[in-house]
Amino acid sequence: MMKETLSTQNSEHSLIELQGVTKDYGTGSAAMQALRGIDLHIGQSEFVAVMGPSGSGKSTCMNILGCLDTPSKGAYLFEGVDVGKLSRDQRALLRRHYLGFVFQGFNILNRTSALENVELPLVYRGIPVHERRESALRALEAVGLKGWETHTPGELSGGQQQRVAIARAIVTDPKVLLADEPTGNLDSARSREVMEMLGTFNREYGLTIVLVTHDADMAAYAKRIIRFLDGIIDTEEENGKIL
């Protein structure tokens, strides 16, 4: 039901479009504006890195892109649908069907096997058991964790845990993968592995990726880099050329 109303697959629209988005927190003297008018287009199969110092508004922007939060002003159009006008549950359905998340802190369920973690989004989609088991096994294989299916997060290294999280994000075949500092808790070797994996998914399957990172080395894997500063987009560069 939701899926139909949301899937206004229309070439006129960008996959993601922010129009003058602002985000205010608090009121009165404690008021603070995290985003101060963001305009942004992200197209199908793009690999975008969002950079910027702490407090620049990049995390707030990610929350809005991830439909976890809504703009105070302006509009966020996801395939032409104004997310700001959707209810909490409608946004949850949008996440369920079109978005995949990878977090800095992995955020996978403890005491739950890698396989079950990856299956979780499919459970909410109401996919039958055997079908989702198959999909989850394929996703784990794609992130190089074949043979680790029954291990719980406690038995996996940080890099492996993040790969479980990536498998969970791609198992639904999302339109956009939102990665918030995915390498923030990993050493450089594991970080490169993760980034290369994301790069591969982008190139081979055309997966749209939005990556938030501090690290220029990680951002370099993206084709386009957006730098935030004090709640606005400071600079944008594409394939190393500043626009």
Place this chain on the structure above:
Amino acid sequence: MLKETILLALREIRRNILRSSLTILGIVIGVAAVITMVTLGRGATMKITSDIGKLGTNLLQVRPGQHRHGPGGTQSTGAMFKVEDADAIAREISGLAAVAPMASKTSQVIYGNENWVTSVIGSTRAYLQVRNWQLESGRLFTDGELRGGKDVCIIGATVRKELFGGQNPMGNTIRLQKLSCQVIGLLESKGESSFGTDQDDFVLIPLRTLQRRIAGNIDVTRIYVSAEDGVSTKKVEQDIERLMRERRRIAMGKEDDFYVRDMQELVSTMTGTTRALTGLLGAVAAVSLLVGGIGIMNIMLVSVTERTREIGIRLAIGALEQDVLMQFLVEAVVLSSFGGLIGIILGVAAAAIGAHVLAVPFVFDPGIVAIAFLFSAAVGVIFGYFPARQAGQLDPIEALRHE
């Protein structure tokens, strides 16, 4: 989806098995108490009701003295009755099935080397009728034996067991103080009464024999009157009161120096008391169910706080508010239902043991079991809803940041 949610809940409960067990303890105790109380209460009521039958239906007792309730009980200040009083009741009051005057004395009974202290009841053949006794073997007193005050007796099952063991007592002679009398009949056993006394522990001899040979007077200490079926015991009671006042020459306005007790009334009072007691204990048990419910709510709130991050993850990857709410609600209901189930098993077991100990029938009532189970599940829904709703309404961003 519901099946998955239940499996998930079971896993979560197993992970915190100690905490889960302690959480459901309140429900377990509450349900077990309800089941035990109600089952035993029903058993007691049933026993009392069935005892009415054994006691003799439509039975009234006429006793000398004034009947007082409360401490001190009955005080016998009135003069004893005579056989003529019983004859007058039988003659002048209509609608009676039988009238049995009786007197009794506690005495030692001896047979060979065996002796036993029991109560010796002197009465007529009507005694067996009004008290609903059946002869197991032998015969009743003849008119001649009753009129002549002959030395014959009919013995209860307990007396028989104590004096004769496995032997056949028929035709043997037992000694009651100075009286030697021949056993002519055996009574069928009735067992214990609802008051816990042994109903089979007595020897029945003709009234005149008791008066002359044992008591040494012509008193009748009690008159049993049984009304015919369909005759109101209330009316019979009033008729007897009027007749006895007349015979005992009690002036208008003076209190009776005797009283009539309706056994039916006594029994209904007793069942009423049992019911009230059952209700009271049931209410106490229900309170413990309530307390159990609060325990579940408490633990579910703790659980929601502990699992905030998990909730955040679930919400982020597309769980709806109701999905999360259901997850926690189902967990609470599964917990409380488990408690209910264990409580039912314990309660039925306790009731079975209790019924055995208290010598009341064990009345298994599937209805009360079903109600107890549904009630415990309902406790889960009611007390689980608030924490579950809290979980569902968490802000995913905040929840994901939670440590």
